């Protein structure tokens with residue numbers, strides 16, 4: 001069987017609920033969940049939640065009215081949470097190749113529509129491959145946000161996945177996704193091990209390859225939101241994995257509009273994003289405090305200017321605004337970003 005068939009077998013038949021996974025990477029998120037997310041998580045139907053196999057939290061900020069696509073949506077837990085958070089005028093599409101997963105997800109559309117008090121469903125589930133979104137009828141420039149939770153590692157063609165994601169995102173759109181990464185390119189013994197592949201380790205990208213592929217496809221450089229080490233506790237799997245290290249990381253990639261200049265800017269957050277009145281932690285380098293002017297690098301300025309975050313910031317050319325702290329926090333904290341990542345991975349320097 002090919003990789004797709006093996007993975008369908010793993011998530012369609014072999015694994016029936018979260019506890020059936022050999023590794024328990026789904027259990028603890030890298031950061032405590034904010035209350036508004038806990039509230040919505042707690043009301044998702046139990047059968048849907050019991051088949052959750054993700055490795056991170058894929059709920060970005062600023063979601064009202066957004067159109068969202070979930071790559072490898074499984075039983076639909078993240079889609080239902082997002083369905084509530086985007087509101088009735090927003091929309092969520094989940095795509096997954098495994099029929100058994102899609103069936104569970106579809107079974108609870110009406111339940112959640114009523115629970116959230118919507119007059120009609122704002123969520124749909126399609127059966128299809130994330131490497132070929134066009135076969136599922138997904139059009140160019142049609143989504144504000146793409147999320148994905150522990151899926152891209154399972155794909156035999158990661159570049160095709162990112163290319164398709166880039167195509168269907170609108171200009172200014174964001175891909176916000178959690179996945180598993182390795183500290184090196186993995187050897188064949190790990191890559192061809194069916195349980196390790198099914199458990200999301202065998203197909204893990206070397207994290208530097210993600211940066212390369214993202215650039216080749218046209219995305220902004222990946223911005224690390226969170227990272228957490230994945231310990232391989234199972235003795236049998238540990239023997240095969242040896243000293244290789246794995247991390248579950250959440251990255252944000254943006255499709256920056258060509259019209260956005262990439263000039264250093266002075267930006268001030270206005271505190272208007274739900275749940276983040278006082279501060280917005282954008283990634284490991286940038287935390288924006290309400291009302292505080294800070295200088296940001298050219299790419300960050302283009303991201304803020306060209307995306308759904310534009311309405312939450314005042315953005316002015318750097319050097320022309322007082323008071324601006326003058327110093328780009330990322331120049332101070334780039335080291336910190338590296339340390340965060342290496343700390344999570346326990347990496348040797350490459």
Ligand SMILES: C[S@@+](CC[C@H](N)C(=O)[O-])C[C@H]1O[C@@H](n2cnc3c(N)ncnc32)[C@H](O)[C@@H]1O
Pocket residue numbers: 004007008011051052053054055071072073074075076077078095096097098101128129130131148149150151154155156200
């Ligand atoms: C580890 S589970 C995660 C499911 C879901 N994101 C969650 O958090 O519960 C991986 C899911 O990705 C789906 N999947 C893996 N490779 C895929 C591909 N190439 N195309 C579509 N779906 C895929 C599997 O069918 C499975 O449902």
